Amino acid sequence: MARLDVNRSGEMEMFVRVVELGGFSAAARASHMTPSAVSKLMTRLENRLGSRLINRSTRQLQLTPEGCAYYERGTRILADLEDAERSAGVGERAVGRVRINTSAAYFNHILSSALPEFLAAYPDVTLDIVQTDMVIDLLAERTDVAIRAGPMKSSNLVARKLGETALTIVAAPSYLARFSEPRNLAELEHHNRLGPGYTREVNGWPLVKNGQTIILPATRQVQVSDGEGLRQLALAGVGIARLASFTVKNDIEAGRLVPILADFSVSEKEAFYAVYVGQGGPLPSRVRALLDFLADKGKVS
Structure with a gap:
């Protein structure tokens, strides 16, 4: 002792x-x-x-x-x-700093619009938000909550699911006007397929060909560090991108992006999670408040 x-x-x-x-x-x-x-x-x-x-x-x-x-x-x-x-x-009142690690896409399209309500409800909580698509070590980065997409691997992390979204292949009208819209996978192979500059669970686009799933790699002419960067490149007419549907929904409705090759896309959905280090004890009230809020207001669809 x-x-x-x-x-x-x-x-x-x-x-x-x-x-x-x-x-x-x-x-x-x-x-x-x-x-x-x-x-x-x-x-x-x-x-x-x-x-x-x-x-x-x-x-x-x-x-x-x-x-x-x-x-x-x-x-x-x-x-x-x-x-x-x-x-x-203070009777379990949420107080203190919460460090969040999230992708730029989730921050821009979901979290940023929800945060005013959270901050109004918890005025004594301060947020430190880091945007990256890279998978980090929560302990090493002193992070309380990370938003992650894709299958969760076995670890000491606890995950709360925030929903799931389809993945949509899109291109800008300006790109399609220059290079024509690909109607099949053979034509798609001749186009500039935008991809991220980091390793993912599947490095390529899962597509259906003759009833079988194939992985079509990105062309790598341009690589960026996050999905929101890929969206901006697609909007600029640089190439074709495969993105989470919630990030391009408004662009499609406004005509800024056009969905293509829907019949060839694998009908998979990408899950999103709020993850944190779980060690069997109670969570700090500031972290628990954020997790409960995300489960309600941070849903992905």
């Missing part, structure tokens, strides 16, 4: 402060302490852990691998501690 006279949370908080402020002097000023007192506190922490956390030099502090690991875990522990104390004092 840990000794009760060791203020482990205080040592951890000071270590995190030293790292984030870039040195003992800055951390000392923020804590109303002397630099020597902060240095002694860090030395005591390292001695207790039996591991060096910081390589000291006259110009800068450099974290050791053990220091990096302790910092990542420490920030999460301190955030959970802060949330626990706030919850105990």
Whole structure:
């Protein structure tokens, strides 16, 4: 059992402060302490852990691998501690920052229009939103909730389904006027098929040919890092794209994009999930509030 006279949370908080402020002097000023007192506190922490956390030099502090690991875990522990104390004092009112990782397509077409209602309902919650189609490590990126599309692999993540959407092959009228609309897969092979610049579960377009599913690869003339970028390229007439239906619905209705080759498209749907790290304990109220809101207002169809 840990000794009760060791203020482990205080040592951890000071270590995190030293790292984030870039040195003992800055951390000392923020804590109303002397630099020597902060240095002694860090030395005591390292001695207790039996591991060096910081390589000291006259110009800068450099974290050791053990220091990096302790910092990542420490920030999460301190955030959970802060949330626990706030919850105990405000009756489980949602308070604090929620870091969200989402694709640009989901943000632009669903999340951005829903957020005003969430922020009005939870004025004490702040949101930090990162847009990317790349799959991230939630722990490493200090992310509370990530929005992901496609099949979920087995992991320590918990997922709440936000719905599913069909995938539609589209092109701009300007592109079709220049190159004519492909009527079959043989004609499609001669067109510029836009694709993402990242690895997906299936790298290509699943299409039906003679009753069999084939994977037609993108031509790779242009690659972008997210689906919303592919949509913009399609709108500009650069090529043909295969996109989530909810992202191109308004474009099709307005005539900015034209759906093509519907008879050859595999009738699959892509599922969307809100995922978070699940460790068996209760979620912070700020995260639970967002997840409940997304399950109601963040639906994909």
